[in-house]
Amino acid sequence: MLDLPRARDRMVNIQVGRRGIHDREILQAMREVPREAFVEPGFEEFAYEDTPLPIADGQTISQPYIVAFMIEMADVKPGDHVLEIGTGSGYAAAVMSRIVEQVYTIERHPGLAETAKRRFEKLGYRNIEVRTGDGTKGWPQAAPFDAIVVTASGPGAPLALQEQLDVGGRLVIPVGDDPDLQRLLKVTRTGAATYSEEDFGGVRFVPLIGEQGWSENGTVTKVGRPLRHPHPISLPDMIAAAAEPLPDFDDPAFGALFDRFADRRVVLLGEASHGTSEFYRARAAITRRLVERHGFTIVAVEADWPDAAAIDRYVRHRRPRTGAGAPFQRFPTWMWRNTDVAAFSDWMRRRNEKLEPSEQAGFYGLDIYNMSGSIGAVLDYLDRVDPQAAKIARERYG
Ligand code: SAM
Secondary structure, three states: OOOHHHHHHHHHHHHHHHHOOOOHHHHHHHHHOOHHHOOOOOOHHHOOOOOOEEOHHHOEEOOHHHHHHHHHHOOOOOOOEEEEEOOOOOHHHHHHHOOOOEEEEEEOOHHHHHHHHHHHHHHOOOOEEEEEOOHHHOOHHHOOEEEEEEOOEEOOEOHHHHHOEEEEEEEEEEEEEEOOEEEEEEEEEOOOOOEEEEEEEEEOOOEOEOOOOEOOOOOEOOOOEOOOOOOOOOHHHHHHHHOOOOOOOOOHHHHHOOHHHOOOOOOOOOOOOOOOHHHHHHHHHHHHHHHHHHOOOEEEEEEEHHHHHHHHHHHOOOOOOOOOOOOOOOOOHHHOOOHHHHHHHHHHHHHHHOOOHHHOOEEEEEEOOOHHHHHHHHHHHHHHHOHHHHHHHHHHHO
16 A cells, blocks of 8 residues: 655755755645645656656656755745746745745647646645746736746746846756756846856756747757856766865865865865875875865774774874774775874874863774674773673673
8 A cells, every 4th residue: 555645755855955945835845745646647656656657648746855955946836936937847836825825827739738637626725827838938918027937948948938037046957959958047136237157957848849949850949148157067077076186195275175164064085096095195284174174073084993092092182092902004004004193193193292182182983893892892981980881891792
């Protein structure tokens, strides 16, 4: 037996919330709208899958996450006047109708528009108006809009839609001529004749067909504003666009590039290159900067904690543990037992020397692969501070 309300809740929590959509209105609206009522008969059991699904006329109901993402990008909020181009199943319009005052939605296929209308009536969603027609021309009689969401991809942002935005209004539209990869664009009207543009990354949508979109045969009819990225962008292009040149690790300008994370509580330094000296030196330079300039006091590393604790005693000027073996003897020894980490530990030790214990930065391991070392350290500690607990711990480890 399908438990659709439970599946809906899971979909909202896992596919939407955990992917970074935190807007409460959107999450609540998605919890309310029964997506199974918008899929084709027989597809109900897939309604909460993390995927688009086929609907009539060769079109699709979008993936739930992308629906949420576009609504969030368009900054759709209570009281807004919203236009959607591409009604499709009606699902996205239904979700927005739970947030805003009035939704207008246009679909070029009359059959889809009719089905969506019937769905809204059945569910009692009375603040959605559906029209059959070419959405690239907008809905001038209902303009201006606070937000326009286009759920099909065009060659550019249609001028008619931009002109129907209120000042401060947002238009969200996928653009690009590659059927497999388009860019999600947000155009904000900043003044009577001024607009700003943001790019929200790669997406894949069915084509926007109409006077200011593509023609039926795939050519451009009338393009709106020129695009910043007129060509489809490959993965290497995207990486190149996001990458920033880094100066030498020893150049103070290197560490300064990470000042942007100064206000974070936790900064995670990842790598794809276990074992390269370059990465270890870069990691040390970033950490030095965060500790020295921004007051970070915990260096937590992916290493066995009793082994890391040996470094911690060294950097915080504490006595070595009596009888402890040499740390970092276990595979992969090169990860921490190397000259770059030794130089970094020496730096921490020198810096800590001048500080009160409460201001010193410590070095902590997060792993417990070294079971015997970890057990030994626990027992050693309990023997000193709580011999009764040490006895119980010994029994349990046994
Ligand atoms: N928002 C829909 C939903 O929640 O099910 C998904 C829409 S589907 C990805 C895109 C829709 O845009 C299709 O139904 C397609 O027919 C429609 N479409 C394409 N060009 C259009 C145009 N110029 N005007 C209106 N609708 C258009």
